[in-house]
Amino acid sequence: MRPDVATPARAFGGPRGLLARLTGRPSAIEQAVRDAEIVAQHVREGRFQRSLSLIAGLSSVPSGWEVLFEHYRGSYSQRKMYSPVVISPMLLVAGVAGALNRKAARTVLPAVSLITIGDGLLGFVFHVRGVRRKPGGWRVPIMNIIMGPPVLAPLLFGLSGYLGLIASLLRREDDPRYVPAPPILNREIGWLRLLPRVVASEELELEQDAREGRLQQQLALAAALSAVFSGFEAWYSHYKNNFQYRIQWTPIILTPILFAAGVGAVADRRVARTLLPAASALAVVDGTIGSFYHVRGVLKRPGGVRPPLYNIVYN
Numbered sequence: 001m002r003p004d005v006a007t008p009a010r011a012f013g014g015p016r017g018l019l020a021r022l023t024g025r026p027s028a029i030e031q032a033v034r035d036a037e038i039v040a041q042h043v044r045e046g047r048f049q050r051s052l053s054l055i056a057g058l059s060s061v062p063s064g065w066e067v068l069f070e071h072y073r074g075s076y077s078q079r080k081m082y083s084p085v086v087i088s089p090m091l092l093v094a095g096v097a098g099a100l101n102r103k104a105a106r107t108v109l110p111a112v113s114l115i116t117i118g119d120g121l122l123g124f125v126f127h128v129r130g131v132r133r134k135p136g137g138w139r140v141p142i143m144n145i146i147m148g149p150p151v152l153a154p155l156l157f158g159l160s161g162y163l164g165l166i167a168s169l170l171r172r173e174d175d176p177r178y179v180p181a182p183p184i185l186n187r188e189i190g191w192l193r194l195l196p197r198v199v200a201s202e203e204l205e206l207e208q209d210a211r212e213g214r215l216q217q218q219l220a221l222a223a224a225l226s227a228v229f230s231g232f233e234a235w236y237s238h239y240k241n242n243f244q245y246r247i248q249w250t251p252i253i254l255t256p257i258l259f260a261a262g263v264g265a266v267a268d269r270r271v272a273r274t275l276l277p278a279a280s281a282l283a284v285v286d287g288t289i290g291s292f293y294h295v296r297g298v299l300k301r302p303g304g305v306r307p308p309l310y311n312i313v314y315n
Contacts, residue, residue, distance in 0.1 A: 049170035050099045053109055056164035057095015060116070063157040064088025070150060080126065083119050084157055091116050091160055098167060105168055113164030120158020127151050146236050156229040162222060166215065217266045220276060224262025227283070231255025234290075247293065250286050258283050 064084060071081040094112040098105035127149040131137070134144040145151060234251040243249060261279040265272035 047171045047173050047175050049102075049105055049167055049172045051173070052163060052167035052170060053095045053098030053105055055095075056109070056113070056160055056167050057092045057098070059163060060088045060091040060095070060157070060160040063153070063160060064092075066153065067157065070153070074149070080122075084123060084154070087112070087116050087119050088157075091164060095164060095167075098164070102172060105172075109164050110168035113161040113168065116161025116164065117158045120154045120156075120161065123154030123157065124151070127154055146239060150233055150236070152229040152232045156226060156233070159222060159226050159229070166218070216269075216272055220262045220265035220272055222262075223276070223280065224259045224266075227255050227258035227262060231259075245293075247289070251290065254279070254283055254286055 067084040067088065071085065074081060076082060091112050094104070094109045098109035128151060130149040131144045131151060134148050136144060138144070231251055231254070234255075238248040238252070241248065258279045261271065261276040265276040
């Protein structure tokens with residue numbers, strides 16, 4: 001058999017790989033693959049505190065933005081309606097601070113995250129009560145859920161705090177790969193000193209799991225819950241518009257798929273490695289497309305962005 005003249009290039013990973021070795025510089029594709037492998041390794045080892053801190057802070061922006069306008073529609077009739085509007089930028093600042101500073105990630109970020117979780121749970125109670133107080137209460141669920149306060153929106157807001165809390169337990173990207181297990185009575189995180197001994201022991205076990213990258217089940221369950229919360233919000237929002245466009249059905253269809261993937265990932269490792277990332281990628285794409293259509297919807301309203309407050313609030 002005649003030898004393949006392209007064999008040397010193939011041995012180095014194709015023409016780009018051969019060029020990279022001749023010039024001493026990796027190609028853009030090789031560099032991207034290396035970066036992805038490094039990120040995956042950090043996640044497996046629980047060393048992504050900076051990244052998750054920043055994600056937690058940024059995730060509070062869209063939910064805080066929605067709360068700002070939803071409560072504006074309600075004329076801020078009660079003072080407690082201002083709490084998520086104030087807490088959202090606090091979590092953003094805490095998340096950015098946690099990404100930049102190790103001490104802030106261990107002190108400020110978990111404190112603000114706990115406040116966010118508490119405010120989300122409290123808001124859920126008040127939203128349920130708001131639906132019950134409307135004429136007919138829960139006996140007319142469709143009408144009162146559509147016209148009343150968004151029931152699950154506060155819980156979606158609280159998930160940002162959960163991410164911040166998990167981030168505070170992780171190790172930073174530049175920490176050593178292997179560290180000895182901390183003693184059971186170690187109270188490295190300041191807020192653990194405020195908890196009862198039994199609860200603190202559970203938190204220390206959670207911290208150890210986070211430091212070793214064993215949080216896949218928890219994060220998968222959080223993804224499943226966030227799919228339900230956001231999918232429910234998309235349903236009643238698009239229901240108001242009578243599903244005028246077929247594309248408005250896509251988040252409704254993706255919700256049970258992502259929920260099943262998240263719950264399945266809790267029980268099966270293979271689902272976590274296959275179905276969950278595929279469903280999550282579809283959700284990211286669908287959310288990006290949905291953002292485009294929502295912006296276009298605002299621009300198509302009379303006046304477009306010239307009366308921005310009115311068109312954004314009532315779009």
